[in-house]
Amino acid sequence: MNTKIWMSSPHMGGTEEQFVKEAFTTNWIAPLGPNVNGFEQDLELFLGNGSHAAALSSGTAGLHLGLVLLGVKAGDEVICQTMTFSATANPINYMGATPVFVDSESDTWNMSPALLEKAIEDRMAIGKKPKAIIPVHLYGMPAKMDSIMAIAHHYQIPVLEDAAEAIGSSIHGQKCGTFGEIGVLSFNGNKIITTSGGGALVSQSSRIVKDARFLATQARDEAPHYQHSQIGYNYRMSNLCAGVGRGQMEVLAKRIEQRRSIYNQYHSHLAGKKGISFHEELPGYFSNRWLTTILIDPKEAGFTREDLRLALEKDNIESRPLWKPMHMQPVFDGCPFYGDGTSEHLFEIGLCLPSGSNLSNDDMKRIFAVIDSLVK
Ligand SMILES: *Cc1c(COP(=O)(O)O)cnc(C)c1O
Numbered sequence: 001m002n003t004k005i006w007m008s009s010p011h012m013g014g015t016e017e018q019f020v021k022e023a024f025t026t027n028w029i030a031p032l033g034p035n036v037n038g039f040e041q042d043l044e045l046f047l048g049n050g051s052h053a054a055a056l057s058s059g060t061a062g063l064h065l066g067l068v069l070l071g072v073k074a075g076d077e078v079i080c081q082t083m084t085f086s087a088t089a090n091p092i093n094y095m096g097a098t099p100v101f102v103d104s105e106s107d108t109w110n111m112s113p114a115l116l117e118k119a120i121e122d123r124m125a126i127g128k129k130p131k132a133i134i135p136v137h138l139y140g141m142p143a144k145m146d147s148i149m150a151i152a153h154h155y156q157i158p159v160l161e162d163a164a165e166a167i168g169s170s171i172h173g174q175k176c177g178t179f180g181e182i183g184v185l186s187f188n189g190n191k192i193i194t195t196s197g198g199g200a201l202v203s204q205s206s207r208i209v210k211d212a213r214f215l216a217t218q219a220r221d222e223a224p225h226y227q228h229s230q231i232g233y234n235y236r237m238s239n240l241c242a243g244v245g246r247g248q249m250e251v252l253a254k255r256i257e258q259r260r261s262i263y264n265q266y267h268s269h270l271a272g273k274k275g276i277s278f279h280e281e282l283p284g285y286f287s288n289r290w291l292t293t294i295l296i297d298p299k300e301a302g303f304t305r306e307d308l309r310l311a312l313e314k315d316n317i318e319s320r321p322l323w324k325p326m327h328m329q330p331v332f333d334g335c336p337f338y339g340d341g342t343s344e345h346l347f348e349i350g351l352c353l354p355s356g357s358n359l360s361n362d363d364m365k366r367i368f369a370v371i372d373s374l375v376k
Contacts (some may be wrong), residue, residue: 001316001368002315002316003316003356004260004316004318005316005317005318005359005363005366005367006263006290006318006354006356007190007293007318007319007320007349007352007353007354007356008190008191008192008290008291008355009189009190009354009356009358010189010194010196010356011251011255011356011357011358012244012247012248013247013250013251013254014247014251015246015247015250016038016244016246016247016248017247018100018247019035019242019243019246019247020036020187020240020243020244021237022034022035022243023035023240023256027241028240029237029238029239029240029356030238031217031238031239031241032217032236033242034239034244034350035239035240035242035243035246036055036236036237036238036239036242037245038242038246039055039242039245039246040053040054040055040200041235042245042246043185043200043202043249044165044202044374045076045176046168046249046252047175047177047178048175048178049072049174049175049178049204049346050179050204051175051177051202051203051204052202052203052205052206052209052210053170053200053201053209054201054202054210054212054213054216055198055199055200055204055236055237055242055245056198056199056200056201056216056235056236056237057216057234057236057238058184058186058188058197058198058199059087059162059164059185059187059199059200060087060090060091060186060199061106061199061216061233061235061268062096062184062185062186062199062200062201062212062235063087063091063134063160063162063184064091064095064233064235064304065201065212065215065216065235066091066160066182066184066201066232067091067094067095067097067132067210068095068161068215068272069182069211069215070131070132070158070160070181070182071131071207072092072097072131072132073095073096073097073131074076074095074096074097075096075097075279076095076097076098076130076131076335077096077097077098077099077123077128077130078092078095078097078098078099078100078130078131078132078133078134078214078216079099079100079102079105079116079130079132079133079134079157080092080099080100080101080102080134080326081101081102081110081111081121081134081135081136081143081162082101082102082103082104082326082327082339083103083104083109083136083138083322083323083325083326083343083346083347084109084136084138084162084323084326084336085090085164086153086326086329087164088134088136088162088164088326088329089101089134089326089332093242093334096105097131097189098199098335098336099326099335100119100123100130100336100337101325101327101331101335101336101337101338101339102115102119102324102334102337102338102339103115103325103338103339103340103341103342103343104338104342104343104346105144105342106342106346107144107282108138108141108142108143108144108285109138109141109195109322109342109343109346110135110137110138110141110142110144111133111141111143111144111148112340112342113144113145113147113148113151114138115296115338115339115340116133116148116151116338117151118338119226119336119338120151120155120157120339121334123327123336124155129155129157129274130155130157131157131158132158132159132160133148133152133158133159133180133183134159134160134161134162134368135148135159135161135162135180136162136164136165136171137161137162137163137166137169137176138165138275138323139165139166139279139290139291139363140165140168140169140173140192140259140287140288140289140290141166141169141174141279141281141285141287141289142166142169142170142285142286142287145171145176145179146171147160149179150177151273154170155278156187156263158181158182158187159179159180159181159182160180160181160182160183160184160185160240161176161177161179161180161182161183161268163176163177163183163184163185164184164186164188164191164199165186165191165192165290165291166287166288166290167185167191167192167193167288168192168252168256168288168303169287169288170252170285170286171284171285172366173285174229177202178202181204181205181208181253182201182203182208183201183202184199184201184202185199185200185202186198186199187200187241187245187248190288191286192252192255192259192290192357193245193248193249193251193252193254193255194244194248195237195241195242195245195248196241196244198241198242198245199237200237203329203374208219208344211342213236214232215230215232215233216232216233216236217232217234217236218231218232218233218237218339219231219232219233219310223349224306224334228291243271246369254357255357256288256289258261258357259288259289259290259292259325259355259357260287260288260358261362262289262292262355262356262359262364263278263292265354265364266292266294267275268280269349269368269371270294270371270375273301273375273376274300274301274302274376275296275297275298275299275300275301275302276294276295276296276297276301276331276375277294277295277297278292278293278294278295279292279293279294284364289355290355291352291353292352292353292355292356293322293350293351293353294309294350294351294354295346295349295350296349296350296351297349298349300374301374301376302326302374302376303374303375304349305321305348305350305351306321306356307374308351308370308371309321309351311370311373311374312317312367313371314370315366315370317354317367317370319351319352319353319354320351320352321350321351321352322346322351322352323347324337324347324351325343325344325347326362327339328344328347328369340369353367354367
């Protein structure tokens with residue numbers, strides 16, 4: 001059997017172990033310490049735009065805290081991009097609130113500004129003004145933030161930006177995660193850089209990030225004993241994981257370059273092939289190309305995305321359909337949905353290809369050989 005080719009696997013830069021070793025040497029084996037502070041500073045510097053960052057145990061924790069900090073309460077409604085990973089929507093339910101799903105547009109595959117506005121108007125007409133809007137930058141491709149932020153400002157609804165897949169992506173130089181009131185990053189094992197598991201909540205407001213750190217460490221009031229006047233969470237990143245993060249930050253720019261190069265290799269290999277299209281950047285848009293994704297029109301191409309997925313699987317190569325929209329998931333049955341069929345269509349014909357920055361030339365040759373066996 002050929003060795004397994006993963007879609008996206010961890011890729012260490014080399015200095016991670018030094019930071020972790022230092023944590024051992026100094027006995028900072030806790031959810032605080034110099035690596036946590038250092039990692040936060042690295043993130044703030046990288047994001048720019050006056051960003052503040054709180055390192056957390058996961059991106060999901062960041063989204064949960066984001067909703068808490070935006071004042072979402074049980075019975076509220078929160079607008080959420082339907083085409084995404086379940087971790088975007090689950091925290092809405094943790095709050096006892098209801099997700100209102102909004103479809104994608106076909107340029108970026110992210111939240112449609114037109115359908116967002118329709119959803120807001122419609123919910124307001126029944127006295128249910130949404131408490132927050134959660135757009136996502138899928139596969140590293142920035143959502144149409146200019147239009148989304150304009151709508152959010154018009155209706156005075158805060159934006160919680162799920163940038164879990166999009167560290168380093170930008171629109172006209174402004175980094176994803178810095179558009180909304182709050183942004184969330186993920187450092188899960190399959191993301192472009194990883195801390196094995198981890199995330200961050202970022203904001204231009206130092207008060208919001210200070211409050212996030214407070215809530216993430218059990219909401220302890222200042223007192224010699226344990227004193228609490230709010231419900232807290234245990235969501236802080238450990239100093240060991242943050243050590244991995246500091247090492248990964250040293251290679252982030254390189255990882256983005258490598259992922260973009262993988263995308264370019266697929267793009268030139270498949271240029272002009274019938275029925276195959278890519279997730280293209282709009283002018284001024286920059287994607288970190290976390291995953292290379294293609295759309296396969298079966299009528300034009302002569303095969304389906306499932307034909308290609310199975311052919312790759314047979315050669316021990318991992319690929320996966322695009323995110324199955326949340327409004328199609330049994331667990332979110334009955335939630336309001338504003339759509340026009342775009343995300344359902346993308347899910348039906350889209351495939352995520354192996355995209356790791358550690359793919360070798362031989363790996364790419366193997367992948368191309370399988371693709372070429374189907375492509376005309
Ligand atoms: C990975 C991911 C998350 C969750 O991040 P974790 O760190 O795994 O909790 C949230 N949203 C999207 C879109 C993701 O891809």
